[in-house]
Amino acid sequence: MAAKSCRKIEVLIAADAILNVIGGSIEPVGISEIAKTTNLTNDSVFRQLGTMDDLGWVRKIGDGYAPGMRLAVIWARVKANTEGQINKLNKDLEQLG
Numbered sequence: 001m002a003a004k005s006c007r008k009i010e011v012l013i014a015a016d017a018i019l020n021v022i023g024g025s026i027e028p029v030g031i032s033e034i035a036k037t038t039n040l041t042n043d044s045v046f047r048q049l050g051t052m053d054d055l056g057w058v059r060k061i062g063d064g065y066a067p068g069m070r071l072a073v074i075w076a077r078v079k080a081n082t083e084g085q086i087n088k089l090n091k092d093l094e095q096l097g
Contacts, residue, residue, distance in 0.1 A: 011048075014040055018048055019057070019067075028064025 017038040022029050035045045049065055052058040056070030 014038070014044065015048055015052065018045060018052070019071075022058060022065055023067055025066075028061040028066045030064045034065070 017040070018034055021034050021037045031042055031045050031049065034040070034049075035042045038045070040048075049058060049060075053060055053065070053068070056068045058065045059068045
């Protein structure tokens with residue numbers, strides 16, 4: 001369901017920017033690099049990453065952060081649901097033909 005308000009939730013925009021930086025890197029990314037890339041403060045990035053780490057969205061590796069398993073689990077569910085829908089549609093098409 002689409003939101004009726006045009007107001008954006010800034011913390012989610014910041015989280016998305018942080019995840020894009022982390023997801024686009026082969027190596028774990030440090031707080032300072034994330035802050036510089038996203039134009040967020042080190043403190044803001046630090047707090048966001050602490051929460052994301054608690055939720056399993058990211059994982060701390062040394063001094064940097066990488067994508068966490070929670071995001072992989074969500075993606076796997078989306079992929080499995082999509083594949084299930086495709087299989088059902090293919091079976092429905094076979095029955096019509």
